[in-house]
Amino acid sequence: MTKNDAPRYTVPGLSLSDAESVIGELQGRLHALNDLHLTLKHVHWNVVGPHFIAVHEMLDPQVDRVRDMADDVAERIAALGGVAKGTPGALVAERDWEDYSVGRADAIGHLGALDLVYTGVLTSLRQAVEKVGKLDPSTEDLLIEQLRDLEKFQWFVRAHLESSGGTLSTAGADSETDAATQATGH
DSSP states (O other), X not given: OOTTTSOSOOSTTSOHHHHHHHHHHHHHHHHHHHHHHHHHHHHHHHEESTTHHHHHHHHHHHHHHHHHHHHHHHHHHHHTTOOOOOOHHHHHHHOOSOOOOOXXXXXXXXXXXXXXXXXXXXXXXXXXXXXXXXXXXXXXXXXXXXXXXXXXXXXXXXXXXXXXXXXXXXXXXXXXXXXXXXXXXX
């Protein structure tokens, strides 16, 4: 956070120092959510194969909800006295993950890759919940609500990847391309 971005005021009952910490966590969430909704749209536009329509239509409500989540996070940053950085340049400069790596691909392949994307988003979100929970219950509540929705979306994705015995076709994959390949069996 630059000196110009440091909060000069915040919500009652929260110190400026704690607000700055919470804002930092929220900024990471904002980047993750903006990246996620763009990735979901990318998949929506580039999915092919026999499961096309099911995946294509499953993703639009996820995109809409993730965009709403990003808006809620940005508004919380502003309420805490911070500056919500929502530009593509800020996202690329400040993120610690690589761009989504699958282009035009079979629906099941994209879902395999998306499972890993959701795992990354959810893991970092759980860490943020733990950090802000010690400082600000209002922000913690916001993030927990988002955690529930994102876990549900991952469940929707995983339902396409799971065998009747409960095994994920992407088990052990450590990259999006590996997960896409494992999911399709190619």
